[in-house]
Amino acid sequence: MYDFAVVGVGPAGARFARRAAAAGYDVVAFEQGTIGTPLACSGHVSTDIWEYIPSGVKPKLLQNQVYGARFHVGGPDSAAYPFFKREAVSNVIDRVELDRTLAECAREAGADIREGHTVVDVDERHDAVDLTVSNAGEAETVRARMVAGCDGPTSRVRRQCGLPEPDEILHGVLAFDPAPDDGDFVDVHLTAPRFFAWRIPRGEAGVEYGLAAPPGASVSELFDRLTEAYGVETEHFCSGAIPIGPPERVTGRRVFLVGDAAAQTKPFTGGGILYGMTAADCAAAAIDPDDPGTLRDYESAWRSELSREIALGRWIRRAYSLPEPVQRLGLRTLSGEIGVHMDRPSSFFSREHLAKLLGR
Numbered sequence: 001m002y003d004f005a006v007v008g009v010g011p012a013g014a015r016f017a018r019r020a021a022a023a024g025y026d027v028v029a030f031e032q033g034t035i036g037t038p039l040a041c042s043g044h045v046s047t048d049i050w051e052y053i054p055s056g057v058k059p060k061l062l063q064n065q066v067y068g069a070r071f072h073v074g075g076p077d078s079a080a081y082p083f084f085k086r087e088a089v090s091n092v093i094d095r096v097e098l099d100r101t102l103a104e105c106a107r108e109a110g111a112d113i114r115e116g117h118t119v120v121d122v123d124e125r126h127d128a129v130d131l132t133v134s135n136a137g138e139a140e141t142v143r144a145r146m147v148a149g150c151d152g153p154t155s156r157v158r159r160q161c162g163l164p165e166p167d168e169i170l171h172g173v174l175a176f177d178p179a180p181d182d183g184d185f186v187d188v189h190l191t192a193p194r195f196f197a198w199r200i201p202r203g204e205a206g207v208e209y210g211l212a213a214p215p216g217a218s219v220s221e222l223f224d225r226l227t228e229a230y231g232v233e234t235e236h237f238c239s240g241a242i243p244i245g246p247p248e249r250v251t252g253r254r255v256f257l258v259g260d261a262a263a264q265t266k267p268f269t270g271g272g273i274l275y276g277m278t279a280a281d282c283a284a285a286a287i288d289p290d291d292p293g294t295l296r297d298y299e300s301a302w303r304s305e306l307s308r309e310i311a312l313g314r315w316i317r318r319a320y321s322l323p324e325p326v327q328r329l330g331l332r333t334l335s336g337e338i339g340v341h342m343d344r345p346s347s348f349f350s351r352e353h354l355a356k357l358l359g360r
Contacts, residue, residue: 002028003289005131005144006111007119007157009035012259012276013150014102015052017111019284027111028142030133032118036099040240042174042208043095044186044200045273046343047088052277057101064092064203067184071335073327075189075229076199081331082185083338090186090342092202098273122147122160122255129254145289147255150280153241155261161252166263167245170195170270171219174210175227175234181207189226190320190327193217195270197226209234212242212270242270246310250302251295258283264306266343267313268320274343278305312345 004020006013006029017029044066050058068084107113120139121132129147133140149157153169183201189211190196197211209227213219219239227234243263250262258264259276266275282301288294319330339352 001128002026002142002144004028004146004148005129005142006030006148006150007122007131008149008151008155008259008261009103009106009113009115010099010150010152010259010276011052011102011273012261012264012280013148014099014106014113015277016148016150016258016280016283017113018102018106018109019281021106021110023284025289027106028144029106029111029113030117030119030131031103031113031115034115035103035113036096039096039236039238041095041172041242042198042200042210042271043093043098043202044090044198044208045093045271046090046341048274048343049091049093049098053098053101054105061093061097061101062091063094063205064182064201065184066090066092066186066201068338069186069188071331072187072189072191073324073331074191075226076187077229079328080187081328081335083335083340084185085338092200092205092208094205119151119156122157124161124253124255126253145254146287146292148283149255149257149261150259150276152260153243153263155257157255158257158261161255163252163255163257164247164249166243166247168214168243170212170214170242170244171217171239172210172212172242172270173219173223173237173239174208175223175237176202176206176208177227177232177234178206179232180204191226192219192222194321195317196320197222199226199230207232243272244270245314249299251299254292254295256283256287256295256298262302264302264310267310268316268345269313269342271343275306275309278302308346309344312348316345 003025009031065088070080123130181201187199200208250257265272279302286297341347
């Protein structure tokens, strides 16, 4: 019997597998396809990402450095309100290679990473969890003391164990223009209902265009309008769900959720790479596979780390639905040099950022 079985080997699952294996636990992790594919989310992340990755891998992952964002209430021809730093505020990375790198880190730590293995059933018992795992049409039962559900927004682990759903699921789409662009700014358009559209320069990898919106919105039509306004044709169209709002409970008797499965994401961007890996670290530090009571410690730990940022992120997102004149006034007032960290809304109240505001 394994100490931990991990379902899903994205950033959150790979990070937890690595940390648990490094702590001496017997860890197996299942990914239903090939790690890193299909691509379903952007690779625009804060510079904190490098704290989770071996230093020698950075040149392989880094595609572009970003120094700020231009916000638009309308399309690309509308007025732009720039927010920027003098140093890089974020990086654009190879998202597929990120997953592969993190999985390899887990393997090197001793985790058994199995690609092409689909978990089709989860049976949570009082003393263990039985997983039915399919590989090339053959099914086997794998038993573990604890199971980490890191299997994304539509988590099978979450559903089969009766854990609550996220508050909301958005529909996100993105695609790429192959023309190289090493620009310093991303563009954000407040044109999608209750969320936004974006343009991200990815260096030699081209330009990423994308948007997200609540179910029911015509996402494909909105995306076509975006690319038509920029006068580009895109390729490699990707689509996926974005969970917003963690449920009141992400743990069961011997199952716990991490990352998108737990909706540990930023409400104002939908990004979850750093939040998911932060929660994975909390899980690895708190959970003893022989003691189900430690799942409560995980709940407390990750919420202590992230709940304030998530709550403030909800308030930021509400601004996306304000009347356009109010949006323009707010953007005009706040634009300029900033001292804000893109993963921590609380940094808006930091001494650094307040100094920037008062010094204008």
